[in-house]
Amino acid sequence: MAGPNRIAVALQGGGAHGAFTWGVLEGLLDEMARGAIEVVGASGASAGALNATALVYGMQEGAALPGPAAARSRRMAEAARGKLQELWESIARAAFWGGNPFVAAIGLSPDWNIDDSPAARWADVAATGVAPADLGITNYLNSVLRQVLPELPAILALPQPGVPALMVAATDVEECRRQLFVDGAVSPDALKASACIPSAFQAVTIAGSTYWDGGYMGNPPLTPLVDCLRKAECGDLLLVTLNPLHREGVPRGARQIMDRLNEITFSASLVHEVNAIETINRLIDADQIRPDSGYRRINLHRIHADGEMASLGIYSKDAPSWDFLNYLRGVGHAAFKRLWPGIETALGKQSSWDTKALCDRTLAREALC
Numbered sequence: 001m002a003g004p005n006r007i008a009v010a011l012q013g014g015g016a017h018g019a020f021t022w023g024v025l026e027g028l029l030d031e032m033a034r035g036a037i038e039v040v041g042a043s044g045a046s047a048g049a050l051n052a053t054a055l056v057y058g059m060q061e062g063a064a065l066p067g068p069a070a071a072r073s074r075r076m077a078e079a080a081r082g083k084l085q086e087l088w089e090s091i092a093r094a095a096f097w098g099g100n101p102f103v104a105a106i107g108l109s110p111d112w113n114i115d116d117s118p119a120a121r122w123a124d125v126a127a128t129g130v131a132p133a134d135l136g137i138t139n140y141l142n143s144v145l146r147q148v149l150p151e152l153p154a155i156l157a158l159p160q161p162g163v164p165a166l167m168v169a170a171t172d173v174e175e176c177r178r179q180l181f182v183d184g185a186v187s188p189d190a191l192k193a194s195a196c197i198p199s200a201f202q203a204v205t206i207a208g209s210t211y212w213d214g215g216y217m218g219n220p221p222l223t224p225l226v227d228c229l230r231k232a233e234c235g236d237l238l239l240v241t242l243n244p245l246h247r248e249g250v251p252r253g254a255r256q257i258m259d260r261l262n263e264i265t266f267s268a269s270l271v272h273e274v275n276a277i278e279t280i281n282r283l284i285d286a287d288q289i290r291p292d293s294g295y296r297r298i299n300l301h302r303i304h305a306d307g308e309m310a311s312l313g314i315y316s317k318d319a320p321s322w323d324f325l326n327y328l329r330g331v332g333h334a335a336f337k338r339l340w341p342g343i344e345t346a347l348g349k350q351s352s353w354d355t356k357a358l359c360d361r362t363l364a365r366e367a368l369c
Contacts, residue, residue: 004038004073005347006234007301008164009055010220013046013195013213013266014242015317016091017309019325021051021240022084023332024303027340028238033077036344041228043167043221045214048240049194050087053186056156056166057149058083063160072162083148088329090144092322102319112324115255115313141195145188152191157184165228169214169221170194173203178217178269180224215266219243222273226298236299236347237277243267244306245358259314274300275359281351301343302353305335 009028011021031037039059044052062079063072095103105119106112114120145152156166168181170193181190193204193211203210214221222237229235243263251257277298283289284297308331316324339352346352 004032004035005236005344006038006040006232007236007238007347008041008043008225008229008232009039009052010222010225010237010239011042011044011048011051012220012239012241012243012270013044013048013215015047016320016325017242017312017317017328018047018051019088019320019328020242020305020309020332020335021048022088022325023329023334024240024336025051025055025084025332026081026329027333027336029077029081031340031344033074035073037347038073038162039164040232040234041165041167041225043169043218043225044194045169045219045221046195046197047242048220049168049191049214051084052166053149053152053156053168053191054083054087055080056164057152059163060155060158060160063163076162087144087148088320088325089322090147091320092325094143095320096322100319102315103321106316106319106321106324111311112316112327113311113313114315114319115259117315120255120315141192142188145191149188149191153184153187156186159183167221167224167228168194169218170196170204170211171214171216173210173212175209178214178221179209179211180218180221216269218269218273219266220270222270222277226277229298230294230296234348235296236301238301238303238343239270239353241267241270241302241304241306242309244310245304246306247310255314262314271358274355278355278359299346299349299351300353300355301346301351303335303339303343305331 028037032039042052042056058080059076061083062076065075065079067075101119102114105114105117109117166183166186168186168190170179170181170190172179189204189206193206194214196204196212198212203212220239225237229237243266245267247260251260277300280289280295281297284295289295343352
């Protein structure tokens, strides 16, 4: 009998929009519970880092529970599902009691887009020329992490068979490089660093280095998972993306331009890493890389809801109201149901994500005769 398909997952950041990934992960955990897949690695930045950490932390707790070996995957999946639910419930609760103005605004919006709300206009003015420390924004991640992931470094430093490796990205402010925190190095401070938008929060200092949001240099990190897949002798990498890669038309309004610029900025590293992976894939397919070189083909898969996410605007990312989070969770469920059958068929064989539109294109002007 064939074993489960082994995959790695890379989870993009995007504030409250990360609840979409929550819904997708619940679909994956259902597949894991029935023995169809095994997750060998998980990476993320910002909200993707929180989702990845809750996933792995829950699986680690589930793996330690007593019970028959045959039901181990089911226990791990159930524990991870509970940890993800706890994470997003805590985020919504902390934002509500913290007086987040966007939470109230999004509750009055029929389409979840609050870019033209009074709260958004106030934020535009307040952010102009004001240092993050002066904005009075409470970093509710402190209370969330204490409640949801109380023993984070200790539990992740004790790897269990079948529990995926965890990789969280942050951006080193002074060195302009990506910092990866792996397994037991994933601390509450590392998660705060990974989610540190510099316009809202002061940089996070860890062991003498200062960090901003990991999305600037890896949203989400892909190439570290390639090595993880190589060690596990498998080659399927699943991305869950929040920022629309394609939009029709050129934005004209100031806020629309800011929204698209934000999406492009936080997708830049993803585009470059996909290009690198596909370059290696093309060389392997053309037999220009020796089979014993250590490289292997990486099949890329993607779950997204670009149309739905594009309509939400930029400020809804800062509005983790419980109703909005559950809406996004439902969008994630629907996206998983729509796309997973094609992905599952391709696992171990080929990519299900056509990346041609994402890869480098070269235009050359022909010489005039």
